[in-house]
Structure formats: structure tokens, C-alpha cells
Amino acid sequence: MDINPQEILAALGPRSGPAFVYDLFLYVIFVLSLITMFAQSDKQMVPTLLIGGAAACSVIAKLDIIPAKAFGMLIVNAGILVLPLLTAGITQAKKTIPLCVIIGVLGAIHFAMFWFFSQRS
Numbered sequence: 001m002d003i004n005p006q007e008i009l010a011a012l013g014p015r016s017g018p019a020f021v022y023d024l025f026l027y028v029i030f031v032l033s034l035i036t037m038f039a040q041s042d043k044q045m046v047p048t049l050l051i052g053g054a055a056a057c058s059v060i061a062k063l064d065i066i067p068a069k070a071f072g073m074l075i076v077n078a079g080i081l082v083l084p085l086l087t088a089g090i091t092q093a094k095k096t097i098p099l100c101v102i103i104g105v106l107g108a109i110h111f112a113m114f115w116f117f118s119q120r121s
Contacts, residue, residue, distance in 0.1 A: 011063050018117070023062065025110040029080060029103055030058045036084075036099045040091065047091040054083035054103065061114075068118045077114055081107035 014023045033055035040048045057079040066072040084107060088100030 008063075022110065022114060022118075025106055025113075026058045026062045029106050029110065030055050030062075032099055032103045032106075033058065033084070036087070036096050036103065039096045039099070040093050044091060044093060047087045047093070047096075050083045050087045050090075051100065051103075054080055054087075054107070057083065068114075074115070074119060077107075077111045081111045 014020055014027075033051050036051045037048055037055065040051070057076045060066070060076050061073070061080065066076060081104060084100045084103035088097045088104065091097060091100065
């Protein structure tokens, strides 16, 4: 199996049409997740891994590895919604809680939009 870096970069770039809105949400979720990951203390491994899972789910959703109407894509989008909220609940770094909640709200909006417009029909 040949892996072409140009194809990966093309898949990570913004798409046109209605998919641009999904991409915008995923970019913001990914960047905020990275900021939150680096803001966690060194002793907080579980919250760091959870928010890293949310960032990984946003990359998986962006690359369209799983077909849009598959159950796996529903799980990936649910991960984008749930993992930041779990992180907000269990972290001891109080400065990251608002970021986690913002990521969770953006994940909920993305989840609802993607389900309503892409998965439902």
C-alpha cells in the first residue's frame, strides 16, 4: 500500500461547498484540543489522553477514513462531543475547564449538524 503525502495534505485541506462548515468546526476543535492538551499539568495523564483522543477523532473525521453513513463515523463524532466534556469533569487544572466545555459545545454542534445533514438520510 503506497502512502502519498500529497494525498494526505490534500485531504487535510479545506473542502468546498457545505463540507467547508464541517471542516471549520473540525479545525477549531483540533486547535483548541491541542491548546488544552499542552495546558494540562504533567501529572494529569488521563485528562491529557482524553483530550488527545478528541483531537485524534477530529483528524479521523476530517480525513474521511470512515464513510459518512457508517456507524463508526457516528462513534467518532460522539467522541468529539463526549471526550472534552469528560476531560472537563475529571481534570484538576481549573484553567482548562472552560476550554474543554467550549470544545464540547463545538463538538455537540458538529455532531448535530453532521448527523442531521449527512448521516440521517
